[in-house]
Amino acid sequence: MKPQVLLYDTTLRDGTQGEGISLSVDDKLKIARKLDGLGIHYIEGGWPGSNPKDMEFFLKARELHLEHATITAFGSTRRAGIDVEEDDNLQKILDSGVKAVAIFGKTWDFHVLKALKTTLEENLNMIFESIQYLKRAGLEVIFDAEHFFDGYKHNPEYALEAVQKAQEAGADCIVLCDTNGGSMPHEIYDIVSHVVSKLSVMVGIHCHNDCELGVANSLAAVRAGARHVQGTINGYGERCGNANLISVIPNLQMKLNYSCVDESQLKNLITVSKYVHEIANQVPPNNQPFVGRSAFAHKGGMHVSAILKHPETYEHIPPESIGNKRRVLVSELSGQSNVLFKAKEWNVKLDKHDPQSRKILDKIKEQEHKGYQYEAAEASFELMVREGLGELKEFFQFDHFKIFIERDEADVLRTEAVVKLRVNGEVVHTVSEGNGPVNALDNALRKALEQYFPLIKKMYLSDYKVRVLDETDATASTVRVLIESSDGKEKWSTIGVSANIIEASWYALIDSVRYYLMKHEEEIEIVQSSKPEQRVGVVNH
The missing domain is CATH 4.10.430.20 (H-NS DNA Binding Protein)
Structure with missing residues (x-):
């Protein structure tokens, strides 16, 4: 039987600390449903004590009816010098209504003395009392040992004492955090192996990607005995990001023979990855391992x-x-x-x-x-x-186009395109305006063809890219235009190349329409044969 590894996703909290990543409450709820479908065991929703948006998420998350995942809150140990009952952050965790919580505490003596400005003994008390308090309230408690690996390298005795204190307090899992992302895989393996031998509770791993080793370090920790892995979808996170669960999961399951999710859920990896990229308004990297468009x-x-x-x-x-x-x-x-x-x-x-x-x-x-x-x-x-191969039906023949651009005395810019085509032997001559030459051409082309092929109304230009191929030629350079089109269901890309950017755009635009008509040839024939009596004027202005 394969050893089970529990997956803990922190995209909704740690992931949103990444530059350019912002999620609304509704976004977070949508992503949580997708993560549950993937088979994630814990979904960290945020820090209830830090902002109203996270608390709103926890209140609305009660209605999600998840099948696999446990919604988890995040927080810190109590503040130095106060009782746990008086700590607002801990109270907000209880108010959130979650069944599980991950609280972090300092395990690096340097941080205790310089950042918290308290004693090493008081920090141990903060860890113990906070965990014990949350356990008494009936919560599953995961202790995130912040900066554990840096702390262990500087003062292994104190770092170990801190996690042992967490175990003594009743923590269900102790997660060793490479918070600064600077550890090497061999260090992770050796340290995790030692900690596992000293603890009886489940050990987890939380890695950051500052040395581009977040995934490698997570795998090393599991091989050393960790059975709980924290990370984010697509590696989102502060600085260089967190360990990427989209890579961690297949590596553990398909390469190292651990069990993370069901085989059927594994096939959802690419769907979840793309969905989160889309919700976060991020462009999916083509070369992203496993799920990238170029991965295979x-x-x-x-x-x-x-x-x-x-x-x-x-x-x-x-x-x-x-x-x-x-x-x-x-x-x-x-x-x-x-x-x-x-x-x-x-x-x-x-x-x-x-x-x-x-x-x-x-x-x-x-x-x-x-x-x-x-x-x-x-x-x-x-x-x-x-x-x-002689298999392409040409639905129309191009004759010529003209572009007129003028700026009037009021500094108003007008762009007009004239397109002349032949469809079924008939001349179609159209004129249309646009907010630029490519838009005007697109409008004129549509105007010419829609009367013959109404389905063209469904397609639209969804992306437009221009690349200069030889910068040394300055404004005389050849350019490559890539156009992405869509009908709301499918997307397709076409290309045009010329020293004239308008001509390059036209080639790509014409190919986009030709491709769409080719893919719907049977539909066009059915429509045209069923309405033979309908004719439309062929000159439009």
Whole structure:
């Protein structure tokens, strides 16, 4: 039977101390539900005594009806020189209505003397009395031994005495904290091993990522006997962040043979990671281990050829096991295998012995030499492949566009675009304004096509990026435009490259519409065949 490791998430408290991370009460409630679905055992909601928002969360969290997780409050030991009954922070914890609490106390003598400015003996009393008081109130108490590893390195006798005092008071779990994030894995392993041998209560680990070892140190602690791991989703947290539970969980479960969550819950990792990024308004890093978009992306031709035969040749785990998926990128480094893999993804029949495959690959490399980058614009790539195979239906033909920009005496800037197309042999000539040239072009293009293809009303531009490819050419530089479009259900990316930013934008914009129409070809045919009598004027102004 696999050893069980309990997971303690502090995204809603420690995670929000990260720069740029702010969560409303409603955000925290939504994330708590997701964490419960992942199988997290403890969800730390905040510090009731620190602000009204955290107390509001605890009051509303009573209605969550969680299946797996225990909502946990955070706080500190009593203040020096007062009775526990008189400590406001401890009273607020009781008022929050939680069943479990994590309270931190000093275990580094330097902090006791310089930060708390009290005696070492009084600090031990603060730890003991606070834990005992909360236990008498019927709470499960987790003691966070703050700065434990730094304290142990400077004064091991006092650090040990502090955690033994917590155990004596009745703490259910004692968590050793690498608060400054400066310890090394071998130090963590040795110290945790020693502490585990001295305590009879469960030992936990809380690591920060200041040396980019938060995950490694957490794993080392578990191997040394810790059975409770604290961290945050996506590694959010103060300074460089906390140990990333999104990486800790699969490493413990799939690499070290511990039990954290159910196998079915493990597949929710990528969903939870993306959800928290979205709620926190953070851009998910493509290279985030396990769940990043690039975590199982393959670019080199030899690599792709190998994974087509045996995926384990270049993948350390099956991506589906944690909810991710394999991706094959196409670039100047590509081999024929990359094109074949992508064709298979789109249900396109492409034989590796077919000369057409080699022609498509040559076209890719030629385009990338010009500045195209299809790994970031798979919709444009699919259009090119299908066009090369003669499988692409062109729903319209482009004739020309014009852009007019004027500023009047009142300093009002106006932008107007004229687009001329042919649809079913008919000329469509439209004019539209916008808040800029790309917006005006987009509006004119839509105006021209919506009368023939009403479903275009559902799609919209969701992101627009411009990159200068050669800075030495200054304003004459070639630019690459990436456009991300969406219909509210799916997203797709297209690309355009030119020395003229408007032309580059137009290429990407046209590809976005062509791709959407291609994906809905059957729907378009049904609509058009069911209403043959409807005709619309083809000139719009």
